[in-house]
Amino acid sequence: MKTKRHTDPALAEARRQQVLTAAADCFRRKGFHAAGMAEISRMAGMSAGHIYNYFESKEAIIESIIEKDMEEMFSIFEGFEGQPQDTLTVLLNGLNIGVQRHMDTDTGACAVELEMLAEAGRNNKVATLLRDADTQARNKMRQLLTSERSVIKDIDEVELESRINVIFSVMAGLLLRKVLYPDLTEETVLIALRPAMKTLLMPFESH
Template identity: 65%
Template sequence: MSEKTTKKHHDPVLAEARRKQVLKAAEDCFRRKGYHGAGMAEISKTAGMSAGHIYNYFASKEAIIESIIQQDMEEMFSIFQQFEDQSGELVKVMIEGCDHGVERHLNREDGILKIEMLAEAARNPKVAFLLQESDTQARTRMRGLLVGERSQVKDVTDKELDARINVMFAMFSGLLLRRTLYPELQKDTILLALRPVVKTLLTPF
C-alpha cells in the first residue's frame, strides 16, 4: 500500500485523542490477527472511523507501528527519569525498581504485541530498523545512568559496561517468552532471583 500524506489539524487536543484511538485499535488488531492479518480496513473498523480518516493521522501501517514503539519508549524513559530523580545509591534505586520492571514485562497484552512486532521485524526490514533504533536509545539512556557519579560501575571499561547492559536488557525482555511458555510464572518468584543478579551487574565484580 502506498503511503499517504497526513493532514495538519487545527485542534491538537482532538488530533491527539484520535491518534490514541487509532493506536489502541491497531494494538488490539495486531494482538488478535497479527501484523499481516490486520489491514487498515480491520483497524478502521475497530477504531470506529473510516480508513480515509485514519490516513489523516498516520501515513501507513508502518507509521502506526512506529508510534506504538515510540509510546513504549516514552514509558521506558519515564522509568529512567524516575531512577535519575530519586536520591540515594543508584544500585539501591534500581533494585527497588525491579518490581515495576518485572510487572511491566509480564503484562500479557503488552507481551503479545511485542512478540508480534519482533516476529514482523524478522520479515520486515523497516520494522526491524525501528525496533533496533528504539533499543539503541534505551541502551544509551541506561549507559548514561551507569556512568554517572551515583553508579558503582562508572569506571568499568566500555566493553564491560555494554555487556552488563545487554545482560540486564536480555533478562527483562526474556520474561515475555517465559510467561508465554510458562503462564503460571509469578512476579514474586522472579524477583527472588532477579534482584541479586541485578545487584551483581550494578556493582564491581
C-alpha cells in the same frame, strides 16, 4: 501519502490514540499481516480514509506504538534519575517495575511486542524502528550506570556494554518465559533476579 494537518491538536491527538488502541488490539488478535487498515478502522470506529489523515501506513502506526512505549520507559528512567539514593539501590528498588512491564500479558501489550518482533524478522523498516528504540534504551541505562552515584561508573566500555546487554536480555526474556510458563509470577522471578541483578550492578571480584 502525506498525513493531513489538523487545526485542533487536542482532537487530533485523541483520534491518533483511538487508532493506536484499535491497531494494538487488532495486532494482538490477528497478527500484523492479517490486521489490515479496514479492520483497524472498524475497531477505531472511523473510515480507513479518515485513519490515513493520521497515519500513512501500518508501519507508521507501529512507529507510534513504539514511541509511546519509549516515552513510558523514559519516564521510568527519569524517575530513577530523580531519586537521591545510589544507582544500585535505585535500580534494585525499581526492579519490580521492569518485571511488571515485561510480564504484563493481561493488557495485551506483551502480545503486541511479540508481534512486532516477529514482523522485524520480515520487515527491515520495523526492524530499524525497534533497533533505534533499543539503542535509546541502552543509552539511558548507560547514563545511569556511568553517573557519579554508580559504583561501576569507572568500568571500561566493553564490560559496561556487556553488562547492559545481559541486563536487557534477562528482562526481555521474561516475556517469553511468561508465554511458555503462564504460572510464572513476579514474586518468584524477583527471588532470583534481585541477587543476579545486584551482581551485574556491582564491581566484579578480581581473580
